[in-house]
């Protein structure tokens with residue numbers, strides 16, 4: 001936890017810029033703000049429509065369900081791909097959506113459902129590597145791009161949304177916003193208040209892909225091969 | 236590798252480029268797809284010119300206050316448990332990374348795609364320290380197995396076809412399946428998964444650092460950068476000193492400009508923002524985080540008439556529209572930064588001596604300047620380079636100069652250009668599923684005006700929204 005060579009380096013920059021070192025900077029009022037106009041004034045239903053539309057482009061299955069039906073929907077998603085091993089993010093949202101009970105029932109039915117548990121340390125990663133599906137909760141959902149924003153933390157390890165072949169995001173409808181602008185603003189406002197940002201913020205848009213071989217789109221490279229969003233009406 | 240990728244003369248490289256038919260088709264088809272994707276994305280975004288203006292304003296403000304923002308960044312990274320190393324030269328950067336690797340007794344290093352580590356030759360340095368270095372971006376991995384330099388900054392293995400790739404996999408990794416891209420990628424996934432799990436150190440680049448929070452943001456599609464920053468216990472991020480924004484609000488604007496200009500996606504699959512080390516109670520992510528901030532000649536551009544070259548966000552839009560790049564391919568530029576931005580930047584970073592022909596690798600048609608999402612006046616910079624070269628002792632030989640200008644002139648004739656756009660129109664876009672484009676918005680208007688693109692059938696959100704509202708009002712009245 002050190003900073004090396006800073007003064008020399010920054011002095012050189014200031015010298016090149018022909019002035020003394022600056023110890024503060026005022027962000028300018030930018031002359032245009034096109035980002036604010038995207039889906040301005042749209043309500044949650046309209047944003048959901050945009051999300052569904054975008055999901056078709058990003059190779060992502062988008063399901064809409066209610067809190068009561070969430071268990072059935074999850075089971076359906078797993079069965080479709082014959083998935084037996086599941087790793088899920090934990091924390092307060094598990095209870096809020098009744099998922100603890102749902103997972104318990106599923107365990108009795110023979111599924112292996114592992115809820116991320118910091119006490120188990122690195123073993124969580126090994127479990128995630130072997131799991132067929134990873135379940136996470138979206139913190140902010142960007143309608144325009146079809147993006148799930150995760151503030152990774154002790155309950156939501158980075159591996160859950162990365163290592164299993166199938167990525168499942170539970171999206172509370174209330175988390176929908178027009179675009180990345182609103183998510184960035186939340187983080188910026190928090191920073192200003194002195195609340196530090198998560199060690200990892202993951203903006204995830206569908207499954208992993210590449211166009212590195214002859215510009216063919218290949219879906220599923222290092223990260224998940226399949227992505228499903230489950231929007232839960234919580235409003 | 237360093238910024239320069241070989242010792243062949245410029246003329247030889249161009250000849251090789253022109254002789255390589257596959258490469259030329261690949262490049263021109265890629266250019267078409269990239270361009271179509273970018274235009275479609277720009278149109279969907281609406282107000283593309285406003286976005287570009289905003290991008291330019293952000294970059295200008297940041298460069299003018301670069302010393303302050305880098306200071307703030309380093310303070311924040313330190314606060315979040317990271318170590319920051321300011322490196323004036325490539326050697327300083329490499330020596331520092333070697334030192335970390337030695338302290339960790341690292342044997343395996345996995346990397347995600349990073350232009351700046353190519354530029355400083357980090358892989359060679361790490362190998363000298365006895366580390367095995369594995370490039371994990373699919374294109375980079377292919378090139379690494381084949382010991383070939385990249386030819387494009389977004390899709391580095393653009394010049395290779397799938398049967399060449401298959402052959403490489405067979406020879407180097409005992410691959411037994413077909414040249415189907417999906418199968419090739421599945422093989423890479425399986426092979427590299429093990430490397431991610433075993434690696435001691437992950438090395439990433441940095442698309443944008445955020446000064447206010449000490450965050451490093453990576454913009455990717457494959458998921459390898461997430462692997463590299465999730466699994467190894469030590470992460471080293473290497474950034475060019477200009478790759479920084481003041482706050483998250485500027486970050487999101489530049490990310491949007493980058494993904495749309497680079498690949499025509501609204502956002503790529505993964506935008507990953509990493510701040511310091513993992514926190515207590517967190518299980519994955521690095522316990523040790525280092526940020527290396529590299530100058531390597533950049534500061535000499537600050538305060539000069541070329542300062543806006545530092546605004547570049549490495550989207551490759553200028554490369555994708557360049558008629559000269561289309562015909563000679565990436566390797567001809569003899570630099571890891573090809574195309575118009577390469578022709579501007581390489582002489583600035585590495586001196587005119589070895590790159591005196593580069594500013595001539597342009598027809599000055601200005602398509603690059605029009606395409607640039609942060610409005611860098613690329614062709615004007617090229618003209619200035621030429622003037623400087625001429626002023627400074629006539630460095631070019633007449634023959635070379637003629638070859639290049641003559642070629643560039645031909646490549647930019649309307650006939651040559653039409654031919655390539657025609658091809659471009661028939662190929663599918665890799666990332667956007669549907670739709671074709673109408674007359675391009677701002678950036679490409681001059682070029683696309685000549686072509687009839689089918690108009691998009693989809694309503695804009697605004698119209699859709701308005702109509703919906705009207706319907707609602709009517710319903711309410713009933």
Ligand code: SF4
Pocket residue numbers: 496546547548549550551552553554576603606607608609610611613
């Ligand atoms: S110069 Fe502009 S168009 Fe070219 S890569 Fe840089 S940002 Fe993109």
